[in-house]
Amino acid sequence: MTGKPDNNELFTDLTEALAMACSAVCATVIVEGRDSPDHLVGDPDAARLLMTLDSVQATLADGIPRTEIPPPGTALAAAAFIAVEPLSTPHQQTHATVIAFAGKHREDFERTVALVHSLATETASELLFLRQTPFLAAAFAEVECGVTIADPNIADSPLVYANAAFERITGYPRAELLGRNCRFLQGDRRDQPGVQIIRNALARGTDCTAVVTNFRRDGEPFENRIKLRAIRTHDGTLSHIIGIQLDVSREQAALESLARQKRRYESLIEAQSGYIWLMNADGELIDVPRKWLEVAGLSASDGPPDRAAIRSTLAPEAAAAFRDGWIEALRNVAPFEVIYQLPARGHPPRWFLDRVTPVLDDDNTLLEWIAASQEITQLKRAEKDIERAAYEDRLTGVLSPEGFAQRLDQRLKERSLHPASPVVVVDIKALREINNTQGYDVGDEVLREVARRLTAEVGESGLIARTGGDEFTVLAPLDNQRTPRQLRECMAAVFDVPFEFRGFSFHVEASFGYARVRSSAGDARKLMTDAALAMHRSQHNPAVTWTQYTKALEQQTRETVDLTTKLRHALEAGQLELYYQPQVDLASGRIISAEALLRWNHPQAGFIPPGRFIPLAEQSQLIGPIGDWVLHQACRDLRAWRDAGLPVTPVSINVSLIQFELGSVPDKVRQALTDYNIAPEELTLEITESIFEQPGQALKQDLEALSAMGVRLSLDDFGTGYSSLGHLNDYSFDEIKIDKSFVCQLNKGRYPQAIVKSVIVIAAAIDADVVAEGLELESQITAVQALGCTKGQGYHYSRPVPEAVWRQLLADQKSWTA
Incomplete structure (x- = not known):
């Protein structure tokens, strides 16, 4: 549709669009005072009946939208609902106008009514626009850009x-x-x-x-x-x-x-070729291109200049290259090439490539020489542009990784750096959160501002590169004016001043890692890699801001990488297994539930402690697939015990903060329960206090979804980390586990007893069970019972055991209770 649309076109489009988007008995425009409906789509009899309805007449009178149940036994009996929307707007038309829609399906009611309202509103707005600003409307109708509005x-x-x-x-x-x-x-x-x-x-x-x-x-x-x-x-x-x-x-x-x-x-x-030269067999000039002479600043009015005059227009190194090339060419009858600029010291320079080639007859006898001079200035500039693109970061204007390595290699070869000068890798923390909350343009401006501040601190003697999305690498040369400590303070000061953009002011933190020049054996890439290695250590240790590269750190990293690789293979090769440790009723000693604990039995190294491989799984995000495996294996075991007729007890599994950050924990739990036909109350998720280090709405929604599902939630290691009474008030926990560090000190003073007693009181206030962990001695059991605790687990009752042994424990308990 081009030009200015009239009422008929707009109303026809409106009714046809509604009929296409929704199932309609009819859709029609009704104008006050007319005997028949306009712009009809659908059943004409139903449309005529719509005109008589009280809701239609009322909307024509007062302009208020209405809905109505169709009258039975009429032409509208096939409709499930009727929606009436006004189309009149101030100064639009003399007679009030409505659109009436009779929909077939009740389940489409809400969306259809909303769509009728939105389309009618936009149509009325367009009509008003066309009538009030006809010249602007005509221009708007001819614009090349498509304009759409979605609701x-x-x-x-x-x-x-x-x-x-x-x-x-x-x-x-x-x-x-x-x-x-x-x-x-x-x-x-x-x-x-x-x-x-x-x-x-x-x-x-x-x-x-x-x-x-x-x-x-x-x-x-x-x-x-x-x-x-x-x-x-x-x-x-x-x-x-x-x-x-x-x-x-x-x-x-x-x-x-x-x-x-x-x-x-x-x-x-x-x-x-741009310019063609001809020389005889001895290399003497026969024909010289006039345009080349003009570029070189020579006159051709008195005949071709001699070879000496031509050489004088070249830089000494280019003239020498020609001379040496001709000597070899005349001796061997072989072609040669020379690249040079004209004028020799001109600006901007024009670059040429000359190819000199012998011309031979059928008997390979030299007849003459031909040279082609090609201007290669679009190419020389392109080389410089490519070099600039390769060696410069486009966003911040500092060096790229390749440019930094090239410049640093040059400085190392010159031996101009103090041996203790550091190469520092700086990682900006939470840049992803800045991008997500403030927008990528703000994140980019943070990067540009960091680059400006680092450049100001390091000065002209240093090098700055952006070597990653949120990472900078800096060469900070030491001199007599700054000690290493002062240099570190200057680098850290870059992030002491708040960053201000668009009226917002916020602080940005960073992690630092560095390697000394003397540690690299003159290899820029190794220095950069070593510094990055040190920075990663700072990243994963919140208590440390600066880390220096050492041989020991490199060895630890190699071991970590090796163990991570083995862990990834362990998941694929079936080396992981679940052990089970009972929770018991302290009064009777009866098993009431089990905690599933992950174990790794490596074929060569044997059992690897969880304290070694679980942190690696979290750092590498292997905890996601490993956590999925634990969930499904625990549910699979529960199903097998029930099928074997054993007295099934609830099982708890541990879930880390990383798993919640990766997303979909409630969906995965729901799927696992469905796959193995496990009741939600038979599964408990043990969540350590570390999840409250970064509380957020998404985490709260996940925990509420799990609780609503019927899955039990247990707060593990309570009192050792990040918990507060506020967290217990905000989240619904079914169980609190007293950490063994308090249990083992119950006989050493009143303070641990007071802690345990307060946990029991708090748990009673929120209607949660209490489990004492790490019970190893009868005296500890007596002490926690005296304080009011009724459930516990620990080596006194059983160490974690393989699934086959756990089956036997369940079978034995069945025989005891029979």
């Missing part, structure tokens, strides 16, 4: 407006666009990078720009540059999503054509 408050965020340009771009009439999500234009190309950018932006409610491949109505693909803008109300609620869409197929094709032309031109330079 995110309706299921599947359908389009409620599309301008004429969008119809031209896609080939779809407005009636086939309204009420549908734009994704249908992608066809089966749902995995495009641009589509993922749009999905992420819509999920966050932020703006974005992306290029995606769409398909027109006739199936022709085109490249669509989409800019999405989120529109919010005054209270921050997302109300609409505006899309500015432009067919950039020609632009993309032009860019590809330009790249092709560039390649052809470069090939032409390689294959064709």
Whole structure:
């Protein structure tokens, strides 16, 4: 649709769009005072009956939307509901107008009513715009950019407006666009990078720009540059999503054509000569190109200049290269090449490549020499641009990793650095959170500001490079003015001053690792790697900000990498297994539940302690697949015990903070319970206090979902880390486990007893069970019982045992109770 749309076109599009988007008995526009409905889609009899309904007449009178149950036994009996929306707006038209929609399916009621309202609102707004600003409307109808408006408050965020340009771009009439999500234009190309950018932006409610491949109505693909803008109300609620869409197929094709032309031109330079020289068999000039002489600043009016005059226009090194080349060429009758610039010291220089080739007859006798002078200045500049791109970080303007290594290698070869000068790797903490909360443009500005501050602190004698997304590498030469300690203080001071952008002020923290120049044996790459290794140690140790590279650190890292690799293989090779340790009723000694504990039996190294491999699993995120295996294996064992007729007790498994950060813990638990037909109350998730180190809404939602599912939640190692009474008040825990560090000291003073007693009182207040861990002595059991604890576990009752032994314990308990 082009030009200024009239009422008829808009109302026809509106009714047809509703009929296509929703199942309709009829959809029609009704104008006050007319005898018949307008713009009818569907059953005409039903449309005429709609005109007589009280809800339609009332909306015509007062402009208030209404819904109604269709009258039975009439032409509207096939409809499940009726929705009436006003179309009149101030100064729009003389007679009030409504759209009446009779829908077939009750389950479509909410979405259809919302869609009718949104489409009617946008149509009324467009009519008002067309009537009040006709010249602007005419111009708007001819713009090249497609404009769409989607309503995110309706299921599947359908389009409620599309301008004429969008119809031209896609080939779809407005009636086939309204009420549908734009994704249908992608066809089966749902995995495009641009589509993922749009999905992420819509999920966050932020703006974005992306290029995606769409398909027109006739199936022709085109490249669509989409800019999405989120529109919010005054209270921050997302109300609409505006899309500015432009067919950039020609632009993309032009860019590809330009790249092709560039390649052809470069090939032409390689294959064709710019200036042709001719020399006799002795190398004496026969024909000299006049344009070359003009470039060189020589006159050809008095005949060709001699070879000495030509050599005088060249730099000494280029003249020497020509002389040496001719000597070899005349002796061996072989071609040679020389690269030089003209004028010799001119600016900007023009670069040439001369190829001198012998001309032979059929008997290989030398006849003459021919030389081709090709200007290679688009190539020399391109080399410099490529070198700049390779050696410079585009975002911050500091060096790239390759540029840093090249410059550092040069300094090391010159031996100009103090041996104690450090190469420092700086990692910016929480840059991902800054990007997610403030936007990537703020994250980029943080990186640029860090680069500026580091450059100011290190000075011209140092080197700065951005060597990772959130990582910088710095050569900070020592001199007589600064000690190593002062240098470290200067580097740390970069992050002492708050970062301010767009009115926000926030602090940014960093981790540092460094290696001394003397430790590298003159190898820049090794220095950079060693410093990065030290920085990773700082990253994983919150109590340490600076770490220096040492041989011992490298050895530890190698061992860590080796063990991590073995752990990954262990999961695939079935080397992991679950041991079970009973929880007992302290009064009777009866087993009431079991804790599943992960064990790794390596075929060569034997049993590897959990304290060694579980932290590695968390650091490498192997804890995700390992945690999934533990969950399924515990449920599989529960199912097997029940099938064997054993007295099944609830089983608890440990879940780490990393697993919650990786996401989908409730979904995975629900799936495992379903797969093995396990009741939710038979599974307990033990969660250490460390999850409260970074409390958040997502974590709370996960724990609430698990609790609502019926899975029991146990707070492990209580009192040793991050817990507070506030956490216990915010989350629903079914059990609190008293850490063994308190239990083992019960006989050594009143303070541990007071801690245990307070935990028992707190647990009673939130209706949670209490389990004492680490019970090894009768005196400890007596002490916790005296304080009011009724459940416990520890070596006094049993060490963790393999599944086969645990089966026997269950069987023995069955015989005791029989």
